[in-house]
Amino acid sequence: MGPVTIAVDSYGPVTDNAQSVYELSMIEQMPGIQTEVKRDFGFDLDFRSAKFLLEENDGAGNTFKATAKPVLIGTAVVGATTMVFSIVMLLTAGLTENLDKLSLLHPPFLLGLIAGGATIFWFSGASTQAVSTGAYRAVEFISTHIRLDEVVKASQKDSKKVVEICTIYAQKGMFNIFMAVFFGTLACAFIEPFFFIGYLISLAIIGLYQAVFMANAGGAWDNAKKIVETEMHAKGTDLHNASVVGDTVGDPFKDTASVAMNPIIKFTTLFGLLAVEMAVGLQAQGQQVIVYALAALFLAVNLVFVFRSFYGMRIVAKKENG
Secondary structure, eight states: OHHHHHHHHHHHHHHHHHHHHHHHHTGGGSTTHHHHHHHHHSOOOOHHHHHHHHHHHHHHHHHHHHHHHHHHHHHHHHHHHHHHHHHHHHHTTTTTSOGGGSSTTSHHHHHHHHHHHHHHHHHHHHHHHHHHHHHHHHHHHHHHHOOTTTOSSOOHHHHHHHHHHHHHHHHHHHHHHHHHHHHHHHHHHHHOHHHHHHHHHHHHHHHHHHHHHHHHHHHHHHHHHHHHHHTSOOTTSHHHHHHHHHHHHHHHIIIIIHHHHHHHHHHHHHHHHHHHHHHHHHHHTTOHHHHHHHHHHHHHHHHHHHHHHHGGGOOOOOOOOO
16 A cells, blocks of 8 residues: 555645646747747647646646545554553553543543544644745735736745745744644643543544545645636636635645644654653652643643744734834
8 A cells, every 4th residue: 555655645746746837837928839849749739728637637636635645644543553552551551450540430531532632623723824824924925025917927036035934934833833742742641641541542533533534625625726727717706716715725734734643643652652651650659749740841831832833823914114
């Protein structure tokens, strides 16, 4: 399945980039290009058909990506399940002790299930927020510095600035989210071992379903725009505008939040296995006060970065000068 999944998942970016290369080449504006191609290659150019074929291929690529991504998430969940079971074996002395704590009637375990699911939905919102804010700032720069009605293409300096804006916001979002996940994992591991088991189980199961949903929903939104453009030929209409708005949600759904569930689940489970062993070892030495103090500290740092991931990445209108 490895080569097949990689091939299927690669088809989407290839066709997406092919469409972008066609548009950026501006081949339609080249003087005498049709005569030159006819002379050198022996066929007539049909730009309208070429654009439709590229759009349809991009739609096929979106479908391929939407089917391949859940396979990758599934591998993360399989690995997480193995490591969670190893933590369970550690805390129950080979399934001989504390089995009553692996129950919904054990409050820490139940709260762990709730916390894991909440983390998945926080992560989905925070990653989508980072993408939306970065895109907004890029569009804001383009609208104020590039006169698209006067030039065919932007200068190299302006293009680099747009790339810089996108890169900065991607790094900001990545830093805030990773630090929140890092300290959140430490906090949950130190709060209570069986709380952490519930947290990991919920993170893996809800993360799997959320990733599949976001991959499929994002692909559907993207393909809806392709259908409006290629089959209905409705560019420039209110329907097309609505489909573009849907695509702005679908892209971070399928290309950001869905895919990033994979490393989040793997990292939390692997790193958490080490953290919970450390917490249990400290408790065995009678250092409960230190364990709870560290849990409170880690949780406080986690909440700071959770706050930054949302309110620090919000789209705030810039004040006009004067």
